[in-house]
Amino acid sequence: MRALFPGSFDPVTQGHQDILRRAALLFDEVVVCVMFNSHKTGRFPVMERLDRLRAAAAGLSNVTVDSHTGGLLVDYCSRVGIDVVIRGVRGVADLDYEMPMARMNHELAGVETFFIAADPALAHISSSLVTAMSQQDLP
Template sequence: MRALFPGSFDPVTQGHEDILRRSARLFDEVVVCVMSNPNKTGRLPVEERLDRLRAAAAGLSNVTVDSHTGGLLVDYCRRGGFKVVIRGVRGVKDLDYEMPMARMNHELAGVETLFIPAEPAMAHISSTLVTTMNRQDPAPER
């Protein structure tokens, strides 16, 4: 069975990499796809995100990397024949955000969403947090 792991991956985090590896063990084929959201301004160019995902997928023979601009996730699922979407969740807040989209994807295209909980050691990691931390000046030396 094929599964789709979509996201902005801006930037790719260790949490994303963990979900990708775990997904690759569950499915015959996993496509990790950088989705462009017209309501978000990407910090990293899409090609850089794709390169980082390809590096994360190195050694996972059943994983391919793609990107999708314009159009809904369900459009990509229909074209690719995906019946399962993978979403990593760190906690209840993520689940509350993801559930309405999962319901809509199911209603529109019959796509099921598999929620994979983050490993506890990585549950605090988010792309937003990583980006914020990278922008801050280094701590003064003592």
């Protein structure tokens, strides 16, 4: 079974890498895809994110890296023949955010969502936090 792990990956974090490694053990093929989110301003160019994802996927023979900049996630799934979306969740707030999208993806295109709980040691990590910390002047 093929699965899609979508995200902005801006930047790729240890949490993303953990979910990707674990998903690669569960599915025949995982496509990790940089998606354009009009509500986020990208810090890194898409090509750099793709390069970082390729590095993160090194050694995972069943993982491919792609990008999608137009249309809905379900449009991409339909175009490439994927019926399962992987989402990492750190806690209840993430699940509350993800559930309406999971329901809509199912209603629109029959795409199922497979939730993977974050490793507790990495659950505090988010791309937004990594970005904020890298912008601080540290002594």
